[in-house]
Each structure stands twice: as C-alpha cells, then as structure tokens.
Amino acid sequence: MTGNEIRLSQYVQKTEAALDTALPKEGGTLVREAMLYSLLGSGKRIRAALVLEFARLGGAAESQALPLACAVEMIHAYSLIHDDLPCMDNDDFRRGQPSCHKKFGEACALLAGDGLLTLAFETAAGAPLPGEAKARTIAELAKAAGWQGMIGGQMMDLDAENHEIPLETLQKLYAMKTGELLRVSALLGCIAADASEIETIAQNYTSAIGMAFQITDDILDVTGNTEKLGKPIGSDKENGKSTYVSLLGLENAKKEACRQIQLARLQAEKLEDSGFLIWLADLILNRDH
Amino acid sequence: MTGNEIRLSQYVQKTEAALDTALPKEGGTLVREAMLYSLLGSGKRIRAALVLEFARLGGAAESQALPLACAVEMIHAYSLIHDDLPCMDNDDFRRGQPSCHKKFGEACALLAGDGLLTLAFETAAGAPLPGEAKARTIAELAKAAGWQGMIGGQMMDLDAENHEIPLETLQKLYAMKTGELLRVSALLGCIAADASEIETIAQNYTSAIGMAFQITDDILDVTGNTEKLGKPIGSDKENGKSTYVSLLGLENAKKEACRQIQLARLQAEKLEDSGFLIWLADLILNRDH
Numbered sequence: 051m052t053g054n055e056i057r058l059s060q061y062v063q064k065t066e067a068a069l070d071t072a073l074p075k076e077g078g079t080l081v082r083e084a085m086l087y088s089l090l091g092s093g094k095r096i097r098a099a100l101v102l103e104f105a106r107l108g109g110a111a112e113s114q115a116l117p118l119a120c121a122v123e124m125i126h127a128y129s130l131i132h133d134d135l136p137c138m139d140n141d142d143f144r145r146g147q148p149s150c151h152k153k154f155g156e157a158c159a160l161l162a163g164d165g166l167l168t169l170a171f172e173t174a175a176g177a178p179l180p181g182e183a184k185a186r187t188i189a190e191l192a193k194a195a196g197w198q199g200m201i202g203g204q205m206m207d208l209d210a211e212n213h214e215i216p217l218e219t220l221q222k223l224y225a226m227k228t229g230e231l232l233r234v235s236a237l238l239g240c241i242a243a244d245a246s247e248i249e250t251i252a253q254n255y256t257s258a259i260g261m262a263f264q265i266t267d268d269i270l271d272v273t274g275n276t277e278k279l280g281k282p283i284g285s286d287k288e289n290g291k292s293t294y295v296s297l298l299g300l301e302n303a304k305k306e307a308c309r310q311i312q313l314a315r316l317q318a319e320k321l322e323d324s325g326f327l328i329w330l331a332d333l334i335l336n337r338d339h
Numbered sequence: 340m341t342g343n344e345i346r347l348s349q350y351v352q353k354t355e356a357a358l359d360t361a362l363p364k365e366g367g368t369l370v371r372e373a374m375l376y377s378l379l380g381s382g383k384r385i386r387a388a389l390v391l392e393f394a395r396l397g398g399a400a401e402s403q404a405l406p407l408a409c410a411v412e413m414i415h416a417y418s419l420i421h422d423d424l425p426c427m428d429n430d431d432f433r434r435g436q437p438s439c440h441k442k443f444g445e446a447c448a449l450l451a452g453d454g455l456l457t458l459a460f461e462t463a464a465g466a467p468l469p470g471e472a473k474a475r476t477i478a479e480l481a482k483a484a485g486w487q488g489m490i491g492g493q494m495m496d497l498d499a500e501n502h503e504i505p506l507e508t509l510q511k512l513y514a515m516k517t518g519e520l521l522r523v524s525a526l527l528g529c530i531a532a533d534a535s536e537i538e539t540i541a542q543n544y545t546s547a548i549g550m551a552f553q554i555t556d557d558i559l560d561v562t563g564n565t566e567k568l569g570k571p572i573g574s575d576k577e578n579g580k581s582t583y584v585s586l587l588g589l590e591n592a593k594k595e596a597c598r599q600i601q602l603a604r605l606q607a608e609k610l611e612d613s614g615f616l617i618w619l620a621d622l623i624l625n626r627d628h
Contacts, residue, residue, distance in 0.1 A: 079494040081486050132453060137424075137445035156426035157497050160449070164421060164456065165486040171460040172481030181470020188477055192461030197370050197454040205368035208446050 054329040058099055065098040065123060066090070068116045072124075072173055084154040084162035085169070089127045091145050096263075096334075097122040100235040101242070103326055104252050108243025115242040117177035118187055121170040122235045125195050128166035129231075131159050133204065139289075167195075179242060187238050194234035203227025212290035217297050221261070229260035251317050255327060258314035263334050265307040268293035270338070272300060278339040311335045343618040347388055354387040354412060355379070357405045361413075361462055373443040373451035374458070378416045380434050385552075385623075386411040389524040390531070392615055393541050397532025404531040406466035407476055410459040411524045414484050417455035418520075420448055422493065428578075456484075468531060476527050483523035492516025501579035506586050510550070518549035540606050544616060547603035552623050554596040557582035559627070561589060567628040600624045 051059070073086055098119035105115035134141040134149040135156065142152050151159035174188050193199060203226030210223060236252035270279060271286045272295050286293050294303035311331045318327035340348070362375055387408035394404030423430040423438040424445065431441050440448035463477050482488060492515030499512060525541035559568060560575045561584050575582050583592035600620045607616035 078486055079491050079498070081490055081494045085486060128453075132449060135426075135449065137449060158494065160421060160424065160426060161486075161490050161494055163453075164417075165490045167453065167456055168481050168485040168490065172478055172485060175474045175478035175481065181472070181474050183470070184474040185464045185470050185477075188474075189461055189464035192457050192464065196457040196461060197367055197374060197450075201370055201450050201454045201457065202368050205370045205447065205450055209368070 052329075054326050057103075057326055058330070061099040061102045061119075062095045064102070064112065064116060065095050065119050068120050069123060072117075072120050072169065080154060080158050081161045081165050084131075084150055084158050085127075085165045087153060088131050088144075088150045088162060089124060089166060091127075091147060093123065093126065093145070095119075095123060096330075097126055097231060097235040099330070100232065100256060101239040103330075104236045104239025104245075104248065105242045106239075107321060107323065108240050108245025108248055110239070110243035110245075114178050115239055117173050118238040118242055119235075121174040121187075121191060122231060122238065124166045124170035124173065125191070125200075126231060128163040128170070129195075129200060129204070131163035131166070135159060138204075138208070177242070183241055183244065187241050190234050190237055190241070194230040199226055199230035199234075200228075203230070207291075210292060213292075214297075215292045220292055220294070220297065224261060224264040225257065228264045229257050232256040232260040232263070248321060251320050255314050255317040255331075258310045258317065259331050259334050262307045262310035262314065262331070265294045265303055265310065266335060266337060268295045269300065269303055269307065271295070274338065307335055341618075343615050346392075346615055347619070350388040350391045350408075351384045353391070353401065353405060354384050354408050357409050358412060361409050361458065369443060369447050370450045370454050373439055373447050374416075374454045376442060377420050377433075377439045377451060378413060378455060380416075380436060382412065382415065382434070384408075384412060385619075386415055386520060386524040388619070389521065389545060390528040392619075393525045393528025393534075393537070394531045395528075396610060396612065397529050397534025397537055399528070399532035399534075403467055404528055406462050407527040407531055408524075410463040410476075410480060411520060411527065413455045413459035413462065414480070414489075415520060417452040417459070418484075418489060418493070420452035420455070424448060427493075427497070466531070472530055472533065476530050479523050479526055479530070483519040488515055488519035488523075489517075492519070496580075499581060502581075503586070504581045509581055509583070509586065513550060513553040514546065517553045518546050521545040521549040521552070537610060540609050544603050544606040544620075547599045547606065548620050548623050551596045551599035551603065551620070554583045554592055554599065555624060555626060557584045558589065558592055558596065560584070563627065596624055 069089055101115050101119040101122060102112060130144060131150040133139050134144055135151055141149050143149060150162055171188055174191060175184060177184055203223055206223040207227055233253050233256045236256040237249060240249045240252050271283055274283050276283055294306060314331040315328055318324040358378055362378065390404050390408040390411060391401060419433060420439045422428050423433055424440055430438050432438060439451055460477055463480060464473060466473055492512055495512040496516055522542045522545045525545040526538060529538045529541050560572055563572050565572055583595060603620040604617055607613040
C-alpha cells in the first residue's frame with residue numbers, strides 16, 4: 051500500500067468505527083436494523099475522507115471532525131435508500147446486495163432513510179466543537195442536502211427521465227444531486243478546523259471531483275463490468291436518461307472527466323501537503339466501480 | 340374571543356408568517372411547491388404554540404423561539420406526508436385536501452417530506468440563539484424525531500396492524516409516535532429561554548396532553564364527524580388497529596383521556612401564569628376534529 055492508500059483506509063476504518071457507535075447493535079424497532087444495514091454496507095466513504103482530510107489540512111483534531119464525517123455518510127446512505135425505492139429508481143440491488151426495501155420492506159426502508167437523515171443532524175450536533183461552529187455545520191449540511199441541493203437534484207433527475215435534456219441542465223442536475231454533498235463534506239472539514247482560508251479551495255476542488263465522479267458513472271454505465279459495479283450496466287439508456295455519454299459521446303465524456311480532474315488538481319496544488327487530494331482525484335477518474 | 344383564543348391565534352399567525360418566509364414562493368423544482376403545499380395546509384399549529392408559550396413563560400423574546408416553532412411544524416408536516424404514502428397508511432386525504440402524493444405524485448411527495456425534515460434543521464440552526472443552545476435544540480429535536488422517538492413509533496404503528504397489541508405497547512407507541520414531538524416542542528421553548536428550571540414541568544405537561552390527544556383521536560375515529568375531521572371515521576377498525584377504544588371500551592377511553600388532562604393541569608399549575616396551558620389542555624380533550 052502507498053501512503054495515500056494507507057491514509058484512505060485509515061479514514062475508512064475510523065469512520066466505520068465511529069458509525070458503529072452512533073447506532074446501537076440492539077434495541078428499538080426493525081428500523082434501527084434497516085438503518086444499520088444500509089449505513090454499514092460497504093460504501094467507499096469518499097465523503098467522510100473529504101471531511102477528515104480537509105480537517106487535517108486545516109489543523110483540526112480528528113475527533114472534532116469524525117462526527118461530521120459520520121453525518122455526511124448517514125445523509126449519503128439515506129439518499130441511496132430513498133433513491134432505490136419503487137416510486138423512485140426502483141433498484142433491487144445496491145452494491146451487490148439487496149436494496150434496503152427489498153430486504154426490509156418498503157415502509158421500513160422509508161423510515162430507515164428518515165431515521166438516518168435525522169441521526170445525521172443529531173450526530174453533527176454532538177461534535178466536540180464550539181456551539182457556533184456546530185450550528186454552522188448543520189446549516190451548511192442541511193442546505194446542501196435540501197431542496198436547493200441534493201433533493202432538488204433528485205427531483206431534476208426524475209423529471210429528466212425519458213426525454214433528452216440540454217447539457218447545461220444535466221450539469222446543474224449533477225452539481226446538485228452529487229456535487230453538493232461532496233462540496234459540503236470538504237467545507238465541514240474546514241469549519242471543524244476553523245480554517246476559513248481554505249474553504250473556497252476546498253469547495254472548488256470537491257465540485258470538480260464531484261462532476262468527474264458523475265461523468266465517470268455515466269461512462270461506467272456503458273463500459274463497466276456488472277460484477278465489479280454490483281449493478282447492471284446499460285441502465286441509463288434503459289431508463290431513458292440523458293448522460294454525458296449520450297449527449298457528448300464516449301470520447302468527449304472521457305475528455306470532460308479528465309478536464310474536471312485537472313481543475314481539481316489545480317485547486318489542490320494551491321495547498322501545501324496536497325498529495326492525498328491529488329491522488330484521490332485521480333482515483334475517482336480511474337475507478338472501475 | 341377569549342384572551343387564550345387570541346393568544347393561540349397570534350401564535351398561529353406568527354408561525355404561518357415565519358413559515359412563509361422560510362420557504363420561497365418561487366424557484367427550484369416541484370419539490371418546493373409540494374413542501375409548501377403540505378407545510379401551509381391548515382394545521383392547528385399546536386406544536387408551534389407549545390414552543391412559543393414555553394419560551395414566553397421562560398422569558399425568551401418571541402423572535403428567538405419562532406425558528407424553533409417553524410422547525411417542529413416542518414417535522415410534523417414531513418411526518419404526515421410520509422405517513423400518508425401508499426407504502427405506509429395509504430391515505431388519499433389529509434385535512435380534507437388531497438394528500439401530498441395524490442397531488443404531486445409519490446416520488447415528489449417522498450422528496451418533499453425529506454426536504455421538510457432537512458429544512459427543519461436548517462431553520463433551527465438559524466435561530467438567533469447562542470451556539471450551544473442551538474446545538475442542543477437540534478440534538479433534542481433529532482432525538483425526539485428519530486428512530487428512538489417518532490420514527491420508532493411509526494414503525495411500531497405499522498407492526499401493530501391487523502393484530503391486537505397489549506395496552507402497554509399501545510402506550511409506548513403513542514408516547515413515541517405523537518408524544519415525543521410534542522414533548523420536545525415544549526422543551527425547545529424552554530431551551531430558547533435558557534429556563535432549565537421549567538424543563539421537567541414542560542415535558543411532563545406535554546407528555547400528558549400528547550397521550551390525551553392520541554386517545555381523543557381514537558375516540559373521534561368512533562364518535563367523530565367525517566366532515567369536521569376531514570377524514571373518514573372508522574378507519575382504525577378497518578385497518579385492524581388496536582386503540583384505547585378497542586382495548587378499553589369507549590367509556591374507559593374517555594376516562595383515561597380525562598385523567599391525562601388532569602395530570603397535565605397538575606403540572607401546569609406548578610407554574611405561574613399557566614392559564615393558557617390549562618386552557619390548551621382542555622381544548623385538546625374537548626376537540627371535535
């Protein structure tokens with residue numbers, strides 16, 4: 051393992067351990083079990099890593115940022131549960147496992163999503179940070195995840211089914227649906243560190259890798275491997291979705307993903323000790339799942 | 340109008356005005372419109388009134404507590420949207436109007452509920468209160484609304500369909516599903532006022548009126564008027580739900596509701612200037628919708 055791989059795996063490990071204590075293994079109703087199932091499914095924890103890396107770059111203690119890393123992962127997990135529901139994307143599988151509603155039933159999955167969204171704010175409110183900083187993290191997180199951010203992007207995504215949309219609309223959709231939560235993850239790390247001087251760089255960097263991430267998703271839906279992805283390929287076309295590939299063609303989509311990663315690198319290079327961020331950007335571009 | 344009626348209507352008016360500014364009339368996607376539709380439906384705003392009255396009793400400025408009043412109403416509205424969805428109670432009507440998913444479609448209603456839950460925390464985080472107080476309101480609100488509170492109660496409610504449950508289980512279900520959000524509403528008012536000395540009274544009072552409220556719901560489902568209730572009566576029996584009426588009989592259910600209101604009065608009487616709280620408790624007992 052390289053130093054960057056070790057750092058990422060430490061971030062993942064520490065986040066998983068913190069998530070593990072945020073939600074008990076016993077008690078309550080089936081909702082708790084469904085929350086746990088989706089929260090501890092093997093996500094890549096990119097959002098948590100962004101929180102923790104920007105907290106480190108800004109000079110925060112890791113313990114101050116860990117609850118925020120958990121909060122963004124909870125919001126990510128909730129969004130996937132609700133996204134998979136029959137009235138949304140109707141996906142039976144998620145990361146190669148039955149989706150939450152296939153395993154626990156629709157009502158329980160709906161409530162598990164609600165529960166994770168709620169727990170995210172409870173967890174952020176418990177971070178060992180000054181009160182004002184905590185209130186700001188919650189306001190920023192809610193705005194990024196809300197109707198003007200991720201939720202708005204999900205609505206745009208639904209509206210965009212079965213007809214072609216212009217590239218500018220697709221860009222806005224991706225920026226809201228995926229970009230906002232990545233952006234706020236980096237911002238939360240900066241807030242935990244009280245490092246306002248790196249907030250703009252952090253947000254520009256993550257907006258660019260967010261766009262690259264989403265374009266790579268479009269590419270993998272055409273060129274990917276079902277087994278590695280843990281989901282069928284070709285689903286975008288089947289669902290009549292416009293993608294970077296359908297609008298620009300495969301080669302231009304690849305070029306645009308590269309361009310976004312270049313933008314991210316330029317931002318990262320403004321920081322000292324940005325090797326991990328540059329490596330992470332390349333990882334997102336070159337992933338196969 | 341009596342003084343108490345005037346006070347309640349002022350609380351309602353101020354809350355509606357504050358809700359009106361919390362969510363713009365234009366912009367964004369259809370989700371915003373669906374959020375607004377459910378948020379501004381003619382609710383009784385009991386939860387907001389509890390926030391504002393306990394804030395007043397504790398000595399807070401109303402402007403400090405209003406964002407918290409909005410937050411609890413947003414959480415209440417979200418819970419009703421998700422509760423009405425086909426995979427939950429499958430209700431086509433709410434307060435005499437088409438339920439959110441009947442008007443906007445299931446996917447949009449799901450997202451509108453998510454959006455209101457998220458906006459609740461954003462709104463609370465924007466209250467003009469010291470940072471530590473804000474963080475505490477958010478932690479308390481999330482805990483009361485989460486898997487150990489309201490959401491857990493909704494899961495218990497689903498599990499309790501089509502078979503009889505013991506009275507103790509029903510009590511716990513009601514305390515979680517309805518009681519927790521009422522309890523935390525009063526607590527939030529106390530926190531806004533930094534009045535820790537009345538927190539216990541506030542929570543005991545609202546737990547009792549919450550139980551009375553839910554028992555009265557059971558009673559109205561048998562004795563009520565469809566037009567006034569804005570929903571069909573007899574739905575509990577149809578859905579095979581245990582209620583205070585089905586378990587104890589109508590007369591004993593009425594007695595238990597009275598007993599809870601007596602408990603609430605005893606708590607309120609420990610406070611000076613508690614006329615409004617006593618009047619509100621009686622209002623909950625004697626409501627016909």
